[in-house]
Amino acid sequence: MEIEPFELERFFARFEHDADVMLAESGIQSRDTAEFDTDPGDLGYVIPTGGDPSFRERVGARYDRSREEVLFTCGAQEANFVTFAALMGEHAVTVTPTYQSLQAVPDAFGEVTTVDLEPPTWELDIDAVQSALRPETAVLVVNNPNNPTGRYLSAETVQALYDIAADNGTYLLCDEVYRLLAEEPLPPVASMGEYGVSTSSVTKAHGLAGCRFGWVAGPREVIDAAAGWKDYTTISPSSFGQHVARQAIEREAELLAEHRAQAAAHRERVGEFLAAHGLTWHEPTGVNGFPTIPDGFASGRSFCETLVREESVLLGPGDAFGHPDRFRIGFGLATDQLEEGLSRLDAFLARHG
Incomplete structure:
Protein backbone atom coordinates (compact mmCIF):
# COMPACT_ATOMS: atom_id res chain seq x y z
CA MET A 1 0.00 0.00 0.00
CA GLY A 27 -12.06 26.05 10.34
CA ILE A 28 -13.73 28.62 12.52
CA GLN A 29 -11.77 30.35 15.27
CA SER A 30 -10.94 27.96 18.12
CA ARG A 31 -12.97 28.23 21.31
CA ASP A 32 -11.22 28.76 24.66
CA THR A 33 -10.97 25.87 27.09
CA ALA A 34 -12.23 28.19 29.85
CA GLU A 35 -15.73 27.83 28.32
CA PHE A 36 -15.85 24.11 29.09
CA ASP A 37 -15.49 21.64 31.90
CA THR A 38 -12.17 20.09 30.92
CA ASP A 39 -12.06 17.30 33.52
CA PRO A 40 -13.29 14.05 31.99
CA GLY A 41 -12.27 12.10 35.08
CA ASP A 42 -10.42 8.88 34.30
CA LEU A 43 -8.16 9.31 31.27
CA GLY A 44 -8.47 5.71 30.16
CA TYR A 45 -9.94 4.39 26.95
CA VAL A 46 -13.46 5.39 26.05
CA ILE A 47 -15.57 2.30 26.75
CA PRO A 48 -17.14 1.00 24.57
CA THR A 49 -14.40 1.96 22.16
CA GLY A 50 -16.85 3.15 19.52
CA GLY A 51 -17.94 5.97 21.85
CA ASP A 52 -20.38 6.57 24.68
CA PRO A 53 -23.69 4.93 23.69
CA SER A 54 -25.92 7.77 24.94
CA PHE A 55 -23.84 10.34 23.09
CA ARG A 56 -23.81 8.22 19.93
CA GLU A 57 -27.58 8.03 20.19
CA ARG A 58 -27.79 11.81 20.34
CA VAL A 59 -25.49 12.25 17.35
CA GLY A 60 -27.23 9.47 15.45
CA ALA A 61 -30.60 11.20 15.82
CA ARG A 62 -29.51 13.98 13.48
CA TYR A 63 -29.02 11.34 10.79
CA ASP A 64 -32.17 9.37 11.62
CA ARG A 65 -29.78 6.61 12.66
CA SER A 66 -29.47 4.47 15.78
CA ARG A 67 -26.44 4.58 18.06
CA GLU A 68 -25.24 1.34 16.45
CA GLU A 69 -25.03 3.27 13.18
CA VAL A 70 -22.55 5.86 14.55
CA LEU A 71 -18.84 5.40 15.26
CA PHE A 72 -16.84 8.06 17.13
CA THR A 73 -13.33 8.71 15.81
CA CYS A 74 -10.31 10.95 16.30
CA GLY A 75 -11.49 13.69 13.96
CA ALA A 76 -13.12 13.43 10.56
CA GLN A 77 -9.76 12.45 9.09
CA GLU A 78 -9.87 9.11 10.90
CA ALA A 79 -13.58 8.76 10.16
CA ASN A 80 -12.83 9.04 6.45
CA PHE A 81 -9.82 6.74 6.62
CA VAL A 82 -11.49 3.84 8.43
CA THR A 83 -14.60 4.19 6.27
CA PHE A 84 -12.59 4.03 3.06
CA ALA A 85 -10.70 1.05 4.43
CA ALA A 86 -14.03 -0.62 5.16
CA LEU A 87 -15.73 0.23 1.87
CA MET A 88 -13.06 0.18 -0.82
CA GLY A 89 -12.97 -2.58 -3.35
CA GLU A 90 -11.58 -2.08 -6.83
CA HIS A 91 -12.86 1.40 -7.65
CA ALA A 92 -14.11 4.73 -6.30
CA VAL A 93 -15.24 8.01 -7.82
CA THR A 94 -14.26 11.28 -6.11
CA VAL A 95 -15.56 14.76 -6.95
CA THR A 96 -12.63 17.18 -7.15
CA PRO A 97 -11.06 19.57 -6.25
CA THR A 98 -11.30 18.36 -2.69
CA TYR A 99 -9.42 17.77 0.52
CA GLN A 100 -6.65 15.48 -0.67
CA SER A 101 -7.36 12.56 1.64
CA LEU A 102 -10.76 12.08 0.01
CA GLN A 103 -8.93 11.12 -3.18
CA ALA A 104 -5.55 9.82 -1.97
CA VAL A 105 -6.81 7.37 0.66
CA PRO A 106 -9.21 5.45 -1.59
CA ASP A 107 -6.54 5.57 -4.31
CA ALA A 108 -4.16 3.80 -1.92
CA PHE A 109 -6.68 0.94 -1.61
CA GLY A 110 -7.83 0.72 -5.24
CA GLU A 111 -8.41 2.87 -8.31
CA VAL A 112 -10.03 6.32 -8.26
CA THR A 113 -11.72 8.18 -11.09
CA THR A 114 -12.11 11.91 -10.50
CA VAL A 115 -14.91 14.16 -11.73
CA ASP A 116 -14.07 17.85 -11.64
CA LEU A 117 -16.25 20.70 -10.49
CA GLU A 118 -16.21 23.29 -13.26
CA PRO A 119 -14.86 26.76 -12.47
CA PRO A 120 -15.62 29.56 -12.00
CA THR A 121 -18.86 28.57 -10.24
CA TRP A 122 -17.73 25.00 -9.58
CA GLU A 123 -20.78 23.32 -11.07
CA LEU A 124 -21.02 19.54 -11.02
CA ASP A 125 -22.00 17.63 -14.17
CA ILE A 126 -24.17 14.76 -12.90
CA ASP A 127 -23.90 13.03 -16.28
CA ALA A 128 -20.12 13.00 -15.90
CA VAL A 129 -20.47 11.36 -12.50
CA GLN A 130 -22.86 8.80 -13.95
CA SER A 131 -20.37 8.03 -16.71
CA ALA A 132 -17.54 7.59 -14.21
CA LEU A 133 -19.39 4.94 -12.21
CA ARG A 134 -18.62 1.31 -12.95
CA PRO A 135 -20.42 -1.86 -11.86
CA GLU A 136 -17.60 -2.42 -9.35
CA THR A 137 -17.55 1.16 -7.97
CA ALA A 138 -17.67 0.79 -4.18
CA VAL A 139 -18.02 4.43 -3.12
CA LEU A 140 -18.82 7.83 -4.61
CA VAL A 141 -17.12 10.59 -2.61
CA VAL A 142 -18.15 14.22 -2.25
CA ASN A 143 -17.26 17.02 0.20
CA ASN A 144 -20.21 19.37 0.73
CA PRO A 145 -19.72 22.27 1.34
CA ASN A 146 -16.56 21.81 -0.64
CA ASN A 147 -13.00 22.43 0.51
CA PRO A 148 -11.31 24.41 -1.06
CA THR A 149 -13.90 26.14 -3.25
CA GLY A 150 -16.66 26.69 -0.70
CA ARG A 151 -19.21 25.42 -3.27
CA TYR A 152 -22.36 24.09 -1.60
CA LEU A 153 -24.06 21.63 -3.93
CA SER A 154 -27.83 21.95 -3.93
CA ALA A 155 -30.27 19.50 -2.38
CA GLU A 156 -31.33 18.48 -5.90
CA THR A 157 -27.74 17.75 -6.91
CA VAL A 158 -27.04 15.71 -3.78
CA GLN A 159 -30.26 13.75 -4.29
CA ALA A 160 -29.20 13.03 -7.86
CA LEU A 161 -25.81 11.81 -6.62
CA TYR A 162 -27.50 9.57 -4.08
CA ASP A 163 -29.89 8.16 -6.65
CA ILE A 164 -27.25 7.25 -9.20
CA ALA A 165 -25.03 5.77 -6.47
CA ALA A 166 -27.86 3.70 -4.99
CA ASP A 167 -28.98 2.51 -8.41
CA ASN A 168 -25.41 1.29 -8.95
CA GLY A 169 -25.16 -0.41 -5.54
CA THR A 170 -22.55 2.20 -4.58
CA TYR A 171 -22.29 4.03 -1.27
CA LEU A 172 -22.36 7.83 -1.33
CA LEU A 173 -19.87 9.12 1.24
CA CYS A 174 -20.18 12.83 2.02
CA ASP A 175 -17.62 14.64 4.18
CA GLU A 176 -19.89 17.21 5.86
CA VAL A 177 -17.50 18.99 8.24
CA TYR A 178 -18.68 22.43 7.01
CA ARG A 179 -22.39 21.58 6.75
CA LEU A 180 -23.45 23.30 9.98
CA LEU A 181 -21.77 26.57 8.99
CA ALA A 182 -24.39 27.00 6.27
CA GLU A 183 -27.29 29.26 7.20
CA GLU A 184 -29.68 26.56 5.99
CA PRO A 185 -27.85 23.21 6.17
CA LEU A 186 -29.02 20.47 3.85
CA PRO A 187 -30.15 17.15 5.31
CA PRO A 188 -27.09 14.94 5.86
CA VAL A 189 -26.40 12.20 3.33
CA ALA A 190 -26.57 9.49 6.00
CA SER A 191 -30.27 10.32 6.45
CA MET A 192 -31.05 9.72 2.76
CA GLY A 193 -31.19 5.93 2.73
CA GLU A 194 -29.29 2.67 2.95
CA TYR A 195 -26.45 3.85 0.71
CA GLY A 196 -25.81 7.16 2.51
CA VAL A 197 -22.71 7.68 4.68
CA SER A 198 -21.77 10.95 6.44
CA THR A 199 -18.53 11.92 8.15
CA SER A 200 -18.11 14.99 10.32
CA SER A 201 -16.46 16.39 13.45
CA VAL A 202 -16.49 19.27 15.93
CA THR A 203 -13.38 20.76 14.30
CA LYS A 204 -14.69 23.13 11.64
CA ALA A 205 -18.14 24.36 12.65
CA HIS A 206 -17.80 24.11 16.45
CA GLY A 207 -14.28 25.57 16.76
CA LEU A 208 -12.79 22.56 18.57
CA ALA A 209 -9.96 21.38 16.32
CA GLY A 210 -7.81 20.39 19.28
CA CYS A 211 -10.41 17.93 20.54
CA ARG A 212 -9.72 15.65 17.57
CA PHE A 213 -13.24 14.30 17.80
CA GLY A 214 -15.35 13.17 14.86
CA TRP A 215 -17.66 10.44 13.67
CA VAL A 216 -19.06 8.44 10.79
CA ALA A 217 -22.78 7.70 10.47
CA GLY A 218 -24.33 5.25 8.06
CA PRO A 219 -25.60 1.71 7.57
CA ARG A 220 -24.79 -0.80 10.29
CA GLU A 221 -22.63 -2.94 8.01
CA VAL A 222 -20.46 0.08 7.15
CA ILE A 223 -20.10 1.14 10.79
CA ASP A 224 -19.21 -2.37 11.94
CA ALA A 225 -16.59 -2.72 9.21
CA ALA A 226 -15.14 0.75 9.96
CA ALA A 227 -14.96 -0.15 13.66
CA GLY A 228 -12.94 -3.22 12.71
CA TRP A 229 -10.38 -0.97 11.05
CA LYS A 230 -10.44 1.47 13.94
CA ASP A 231 -9.26 -1.33 16.22
CA TYR A 232 -5.97 -1.02 14.31
CA THR A 233 -5.72 2.79 14.36
CA THR A 234 -6.67 4.63 17.56
CA ILE A 235 -8.85 1.94 19.21
CA SER A 236 -11.06 4.53 20.92
CA PRO A 237 -11.76 8.23 20.49
CA SER A 238 -10.15 10.69 22.88
CA SER A 239 -11.82 10.66 26.29
CA PHE A 240 -11.03 14.37 26.63
CA GLY A 241 -12.36 15.08 23.14
CA GLN A 242 -15.59 13.20 23.78
CA HIS A 243 -16.09 15.02 27.09
CA VAL A 244 -15.72 18.49 25.54
CA ALA A 245 -17.55 17.59 22.31
CA ARG A 246 -20.60 16.50 24.30
CA GLN A 247 -20.74 19.95 25.91
CA ALA A 248 -20.36 21.64 22.51
CA ILE A 249 -23.25 19.62 21.08
CA GLU A 250 -25.37 20.61 24.08
CA ARG A 251 -24.53 24.28 23.33
CA GLU A 252 -24.68 23.83 19.58
Whole structure:
Protein backbone atom coordinates (compact mmCIF):
# COMPACT_ATOMS: atom_id res chain seq x y z
CA MET A 1 0.00 0.00 0.00
CA GLU A 2 1.41 3.37 -1.04
CA ILE A 3 -0.11 6.80 -0.53
CA GLU A 4 0.71 10.15 -2.08
CA PRO A 5 2.34 12.83 0.08
CA PHE A 6 -0.29 15.19 1.49
CA GLU A 7 0.77 18.29 -0.44
CA LEU A 8 -1.08 20.89 1.63
CA GLU A 9 0.08 19.48 4.96
CA ARG A 10 3.68 19.24 3.73
CA PHE A 11 3.49 22.88 2.60
CA PHE A 12 2.09 23.96 5.95
CA ALA A 13 4.76 21.97 7.78
CA ARG A 14 7.42 24.09 6.10
CA PHE A 15 5.96 27.45 7.12
CA GLU A 16 3.08 27.45 9.62
CA HIS A 17 5.14 27.23 12.82
CA ASP A 18 6.93 30.49 12.06
CA ALA A 19 4.20 32.39 10.19
CA ASP A 20 2.63 35.29 12.09
CA VAL A 21 -0.78 34.94 10.45
CA MET A 22 -2.34 31.66 9.35
CA LEU A 23 -4.65 32.93 6.59
CA ALA A 24 -5.29 29.45 5.21
CA GLU A 25 -6.89 27.86 8.26
CA SER A 26 -9.92 25.86 7.21
CA GLY A 27 -12.06 26.05 10.34
CA ILE A 28 -13.73 28.62 12.52
CA GLN A 29 -11.77 30.35 15.27
CA SER A 30 -10.94 27.96 18.12
CA ARG A 31 -12.97 28.23 21.31
CA ASP A 32 -11.22 28.76 24.66
CA THR A 33 -10.97 25.87 27.09
CA ALA A 34 -12.23 28.19 29.85
CA GLU A 35 -15.73 27.83 28.32
CA PHE A 36 -15.85 24.11 29.09
CA ASP A 37 -15.49 21.64 31.90
CA THR A 38 -12.17 20.09 30.92
CA ASP A 39 -12.06 17.30 33.52
CA PRO A 40 -13.29 14.05 31.99
CA GLY A 41 -12.27 12.10 35.08
CA ASP A 42 -10.42 8.88 34.30
CA LEU A 43 -8.16 9.31 31.27
CA GLY A 44 -8.47 5.71 30.16
CA TYR A 45 -9.94 4.39 26.95
CA VAL A 46 -13.46 5.39 26.05
CA ILE A 47 -15.57 2.30 26.75
CA PRO A 48 -17.14 1.00 24.57
CA THR A 49 -14.40 1.96 22.16
CA GLY A 50 -16.85 3.15 19.52
CA GLY A 51 -17.94 5.97 21.85
CA ASP A 52 -20.38 6.57 24.68
CA PRO A 53 -23.69 4.93 23.69
CA SER A 54 -25.92 7.77 24.94
CA PHE A 55 -23.84 10.34 23.09
CA ARG A 56 -23.81 8.22 19.93
CA GLU A 57 -27.58 8.03 20.19
CA ARG A 58 -27.79 11.81 20.34
CA VAL A 59 -25.49 12.25 17.35
CA GLY A 60 -27.23 9.47 15.45
CA ALA A 61 -30.60 11.20 15.82
CA ARG A 62 -29.51 13.98 13.48
CA TYR A 63 -29.02 11.34 10.79
CA ASP A 64 -32.17 9.37 11.62
CA ARG A 65 -29.78 6.61 12.66
CA SER A 66 -29.47 4.47 15.78
CA ARG A 67 -26.44 4.58 18.06
CA GLU A 68 -25.24 1.34 16.45
CA GLU A 69 -25.03 3.27 13.18
CA VAL A 70 -22.55 5.86 14.55
CA LEU A 71 -18.84 5.40 15.26
CA PHE A 72 -16.84 8.06 17.13
CA THR A 73 -13.33 8.71 15.81
CA CYS A 74 -10.31 10.95 16.30
CA GLY A 75 -11.49 13.69 13.96
CA ALA A 76 -13.12 13.43 10.56
CA GLN A 77 -9.76 12.45 9.09
CA GLU A 78 -9.87 9.11 10.90
CA ALA A 79 -13.58 8.76 10.16
CA ASN A 80 -12.83 9.04 6.45
CA PHE A 81 -9.82 6.74 6.62
CA VAL A 82 -11.49 3.84 8.43
CA THR A 83 -14.60 4.19 6.27
CA PHE A 84 -12.59 4.03 3.06
CA ALA A 85 -10.70 1.05 4.43
CA ALA A 86 -14.03 -0.62 5.16
CA LEU A 87 -15.73 0.23 1.87
CA MET A 88 -13.06 0.18 -0.82
CA GLY A 89 -12.97 -2.58 -3.35
CA GLU A 90 -11.58 -2.08 -6.83
CA HIS A 91 -12.86 1.40 -7.65
CA ALA A 92 -14.11 4.73 -6.30
CA VAL A 93 -15.24 8.01 -7.82
CA THR A 94 -14.26 11.28 -6.11
CA VAL A 95 -15.56 14.76 -6.95
CA THR A 96 -12.63 17.18 -7.15
CA PRO A 97 -11.06 19.57 -6.25
CA THR A 98 -11.30 18.36 -2.69
CA TYR A 99 -9.42 17.77 0.52
CA GLN A 100 -6.65 15.48 -0.67
CA SER A 101 -7.36 12.56 1.64
CA LEU A 102 -10.76 12.08 0.01
CA GLN A 103 -8.93 11.12 -3.18
CA ALA A 104 -5.55 9.82 -1.97
CA VAL A 105 -6.81 7.37 0.66
CA PRO A 106 -9.21 5.45 -1.59
CA ASP A 107 -6.54 5.57 -4.31
CA ALA A 108 -4.16 3.80 -1.92
CA PHE A 109 -6.68 0.94 -1.61
CA GLY A 110 -7.83 0.72 -5.24
CA GLU A 111 -8.41 2.87 -8.31
CA VAL A 112 -10.03 6.32 -8.26
CA THR A 113 -11.72 8.18 -11.09
CA THR A 114 -12.11 11.91 -10.50
CA VAL A 115 -14.91 14.16 -11.73
CA ASP A 116 -14.07 17.85 -11.64
CA LEU A 117 -16.25 20.70 -10.49
CA GLU A 118 -16.21 23.29 -13.26
CA PRO A 119 -14.86 26.76 -12.47
CA PRO A 120 -15.62 29.56 -12.00
CA THR A 121 -18.86 28.57 -10.24
CA TRP A 122 -17.73 25.00 -9.58
CA GLU A 123 -20.78 23.32 -11.07
CA LEU A 124 -21.02 19.54 -11.02
CA ASP A 125 -22.00 17.63 -14.17
CA ILE A 126 -24.17 14.76 -12.90
CA ASP A 127 -23.90 13.03 -16.28
CA ALA A 128 -20.12 13.00 -15.90
CA VAL A 129 -20.47 11.36 -12.50
CA GLN A 130 -22.86 8.80 -13.95
CA SER A 131 -20.37 8.03 -16.71
CA ALA A 132 -17.54 7.59 -14.21
CA LEU A 133 -19.39 4.94 -12.21
CA ARG A 134 -18.62 1.31 -12.95
CA PRO A 135 -20.42 -1.86 -11.86
CA GLU A 136 -17.60 -2.42 -9.35
CA THR A 137 -17.55 1.16 -7.97
CA ALA A 138 -17.67 0.79 -4.18
CA VAL A 139 -18.02 4.43 -3.12
CA LEU A 140 -18.82 7.83 -4.61
CA VAL A 141 -17.12 10.59 -2.61
CA VAL A 142 -18.15 14.22 -2.25
CA ASN A 143 -17.26 17.02 0.20
CA ASN A 144 -20.21 19.37 0.73
CA PRO A 145 -19.72 22.27 1.34
CA ASN A 146 -16.56 21.81 -0.64
CA ASN A 147 -13.00 22.43 0.51
CA PRO A 148 -11.31 24.41 -1.06
CA THR A 149 -13.90 26.14 -3.25
CA GLY A 150 -16.66 26.69 -0.70
CA ARG A 151 -19.21 25.42 -3.27
CA TYR A 152 -22.36 24.09 -1.60
CA LEU A 153 -24.06 21.63 -3.93
CA SER A 154 -27.83 21.95 -3.93
CA ALA A 155 -30.27 19.50 -2.38
CA GLU A 156 -31.33 18.48 -5.90
CA THR A 157 -27.74 17.75 -6.91
CA VAL A 158 -27.04 15.71 -3.78
CA GLN A 159 -30.26 13.75 -4.29
CA ALA A 160 -29.20 13.03 -7.86
CA LEU A 161 -25.81 11.81 -6.62
CA TYR A 162 -27.50 9.57 -4.08
CA ASP A 163 -29.89 8.16 -6.65
CA ILE A 164 -27.25 7.25 -9.20
CA ALA A 165 -25.03 5.77 -6.47
CA ALA A 166 -27.86 3.70 -4.99
CA ASP A 167 -28.98 2.51 -8.41
CA ASN A 168 -25.41 1.29 -8.95
CA GLY A 169 -25.16 -0.41 -5.54
CA THR A 170 -22.55 2.20 -4.58
CA TYR A 171 -22.29 4.03 -1.27
CA LEU A 172 -22.36 7.83 -1.33
CA LEU A 173 -19.87 9.12 1.24
CA CYS A 174 -20.18 12.83 2.02
CA ASP A 175 -17.62 14.64 4.18
CA GLU A 176 -19.89 17.21 5.86
CA VAL A 177 -17.50 18.99 8.24
CA TYR A 178 -18.68 22.43 7.01
CA ARG A 179 -22.39 21.58 6.75
CA LEU A 180 -23.45 23.30 9.98
CA LEU A 181 -21.77 26.57 8.99
CA ALA A 182 -24.39 27.00 6.27
CA GLU A 183 -27.29 29.26 7.20
CA GLU A 184 -29.68 26.56 5.99
CA PRO A 185 -27.85 23.21 6.17
CA LEU A 186 -29.02 20.47 3.85
CA PRO A 187 -30.15 17.15 5.31
CA PRO A 188 -27.09 14.94 5.86
CA VAL A 189 -26.40 12.20 3.33
CA ALA A 190 -26.57 9.49 6.00
CA SER A 191 -30.27 10.32 6.45
CA MET A 192 -31.05 9.72 2.76
CA GLY A 193 -31.19 5.93 2.73
CA GLU A 194 -29.29 2.67 2.95
CA TYR A 195 -26.45 3.85 0.71
CA GLY A 196 -25.81 7.16 2.51
CA VAL A 197 -22.71 7.68 4.68
CA SER A 198 -21.77 10.95 6.44
CA THR A 199 -18.53 11.92 8.15
CA SER A 200 -18.11 14.99 10.32
CA SER A 201 -16.46 16.39 13.45
CA VAL A 202 -16.49 19.27 15.93
CA THR A 203 -13.38 20.76 14.30
CA LYS A 204 -14.69 23.13 11.64
CA ALA A 205 -18.14 24.36 12.65
CA HIS A 206 -17.80 24.11 16.45
CA GLY A 207 -14.28 25.57 16.76
CA LEU A 208 -12.79 22.56 18.57
CA ALA A 209 -9.96 21.38 16.32
CA GLY A 210 -7.81 20.39 19.28
CA CYS A 211 -10.41 17.93 20.54
CA ARG A 212 -9.72 15.65 17.57
CA PHE A 213 -13.24 14.30 17.80
CA GLY A 214 -15.35 13.17 14.86
CA TRP A 215 -17.66 10.44 13.67
CA VAL A 216 -19.06 8.44 10.79
CA ALA A 217 -22.78 7.70 10.47
CA GLY A 218 -24.33 5.25 8.06
CA PRO A 219 -25.60 1.71 7.57
CA ARG A 220 -24.79 -0.80 10.29
CA GLU A 221 -22.63 -2.94 8.01
CA VAL A 222 -20.46 0.08 7.15
CA ILE A 223 -20.10 1.14 10.79
CA ASP A 224 -19.21 -2.37 11.94
CA ALA A 225 -16.59 -2.72 9.21
CA ALA A 226 -15.14 0.75 9.96
CA ALA A 227 -14.96 -0.15 13.66
CA GLY A 228 -12.94 -3.22 12.71
CA TRP A 229 -10.38 -0.97 11.05
CA LYS A 230 -10.44 1.47 13.94
CA ASP A 231 -9.26 -1.33 16.22
CA TYR A 232 -5.97 -1.02 14.31
CA THR A 233 -5.72 2.79 14.36
CA THR A 234 -6.67 4.63 17.56
CA ILE A 235 -8.85 1.94 19.21
CA SER A 236 -11.06 4.53 20.92
CA PRO A 237 -11.76 8.23 20.49
CA SER A 238 -10.15 10.69 22.88
CA SER A 239 -11.82 10.66 26.29
CA PHE A 240 -11.03 14.37 26.63
CA GLY A 241 -12.36 15.08 23.14
CA GLN A 242 -15.59 13.20 23.78
CA HIS A 243 -16.09 15.02 27.09
CA VAL A 244 -15.72 18.49 25.54
CA ALA A 245 -17.55 17.59 22.31
CA ARG A 246 -20.60 16.50 24.30
CA GLN A 247 -20.74 19.95 25.91
CA ALA A 248 -20.36 21.64 22.51
CA ILE A 249 -23.25 19.62 21.08
CA GLU A 250 -25.37 20.61 24.08
CA ARG A 251 -24.53 24.28 23.33
CA GLU A 252 -24.68 23.83 19.58
CA ALA A 253 -27.37 26.39 18.78
CA GLU A 254 -25.48 29.11 20.65
CA LEU A 255 -22.08 28.23 19.17
CA LEU A 256 -23.33 27.90 15.61
CA ALA A 257 -25.17 31.23 15.76
CA GLU A 258 -21.91 32.95 16.75
CA HIS A 259 -19.83 31.09 14.19
CA ARG A 260 -22.21 31.64 11.29
CA ALA A 261 -22.34 35.36 12.04
CA GLN A 262 -18.55 35.55 12.18
CA ALA A 263 -18.20 33.56 8.96
CA ALA A 264 -20.71 35.79 7.17
CA ALA A 265 -19.04 39.04 8.27
CA HIS A 266 -15.58 37.76 7.36
CA ARG A 267 -16.78 36.39 4.01
CA GLU A 268 -18.10 39.82 3.08
CA ARG A 269 -14.87 41.49 4.20
CA VAL A 270 -12.67 39.12 2.19
CA GLY A 271 -14.94 39.36 -0.85
CA GLU A 272 -14.60 43.13 -0.86
CA PHE A 273 -10.82 42.87 -0.45
CA LEU A 274 -10.46 40.45 -3.35
CA ALA A 275 -12.67 42.56 -5.62
CA ALA A 276 -10.61 45.65 -4.83
CA HIS A 277 -7.52 43.81 -6.03
CA GLY A 278 -9.09 42.32 -9.15
CA LEU A 279 -9.16 38.78 -7.77
CA THR A 280 -12.20 36.56 -8.19
CA TRP A 281 -13.78 33.67 -6.31
CA HIS A 282 -17.06 31.83 -6.09
CA GLU A 283 -18.61 33.19 -2.89
CA PRO A 284 -18.19 30.27 -0.52
CA THR A 285 -20.24 28.51 2.12
CA GLY A 286 -18.12 27.72 5.16
CA VAL A 287 -14.85 29.52 5.87
CA ASN A 288 -12.68 28.68 2.82
CA GLY A 289 -12.46 30.38 -0.52
CA PHE A 290 -10.45 29.59 -3.66
CA PRO A 291 -9.52 32.86 -5.43
CA THR A 292 -7.51 33.37 -8.58
CA ILE A 293 -3.88 34.39 -8.11
CA PRO A 294 -2.69 37.94 -8.80
CA ASP A 295 -1.09 38.83 -12.12
CA GLY A 296 2.68 38.53 -12.16
CA PHE A 297 2.99 35.19 -10.39
CA ALA A 298 3.69 31.96 -12.24
CA SER A 299 1.61 29.87 -9.89
CA GLY A 300 -0.28 29.83 -6.63
CA ARG A 301 2.70 28.16 -5.00
CA SER A 302 5.15 30.89 -6.00
CA PHE A 303 2.62 33.49 -4.83
CA CYS A 304 2.11 31.79 -1.46
CA GLU A 305 5.81 31.14 -0.88
CA THR A 306 6.77 34.73 -1.68
CA LEU A 307 4.01 36.08 0.55
CA VAL A 308 4.94 34.01 3.59
CA ARG A 309 8.62 34.86 3.23
CA GLU A 310 8.02 38.59 2.82
CA GLU A 311 5.01 39.14 5.09
CA SER A 312 4.82 36.04 7.32
CA VAL A 313 1.24 35.39 6.14
CA LEU A 314 0.39 31.83 5.11
CA LEU A 315 -2.07 30.94 2.35
CA GLY A 316 -2.66 27.55 0.72
CA PRO A 317 -1.27 26.94 -2.80
CA GLY A 318 -3.90 25.88 -5.30
CA ASP A 319 -1.75 23.16 -6.84
CA ALA A 320 -2.30 21.17 -3.63
CA PHE A 321 -5.88 20.89 -4.94
CA GLY A 322 -4.98 20.47 -8.61
CA HIS A 323 -5.45 24.15 -9.54
CA PRO A 324 -2.10 25.98 -9.75
CA ASP A 325 -3.79 29.23 -10.84
CA ARG A 326 -5.56 29.61 -7.46
CA PHE A 327 -4.93 29.74 -3.73
CA ARG A 328 -6.97 28.83 -0.67
CA ILE A 329 -7.80 31.53 1.84
CA GLY A 330 -9.42 30.85 5.19
CA PHE A 331 -11.45 33.51 6.96
CA GLY A 332 -12.68 31.76 10.10
CA LEU A 333 -9.88 33.13 12.27
CA ALA A 334 -10.25 35.93 14.83
CA THR A 335 -11.22 39.31 13.34
CA ASP A 336 -8.04 41.05 14.45
CA GLN A 337 -5.93 38.30 12.90
CA LEU A 338 -7.93 38.46 9.68
CA GLU A 339 -7.46 42.21 9.45
CA GLU A 340 -3.74 41.89 10.16
CA GLY A 341 -3.40 39.27 7.45
CA LEU A 342 -5.32 41.31 4.90
CA SER A 343 -3.30 44.42 5.75
CA ARG A 344 -0.05 42.59 5.10
CA LEU A 345 -1.46 41.01 1.94
CA ASP A 346 -2.53 44.48 0.77
CA ALA A 347 0.99 45.83 1.26
CA PHE A 348 2.43 42.81 -0.53
CA LEU A 349 0.13 43.23 -3.54
CA ALA A 350 0.95 46.94 -3.69
CA ARG A 351 4.66 46.14 -3.94
CA HIS A 352 4.18 43.44 -6.55
CA GLY A 353 1.46 45.16 -8.60
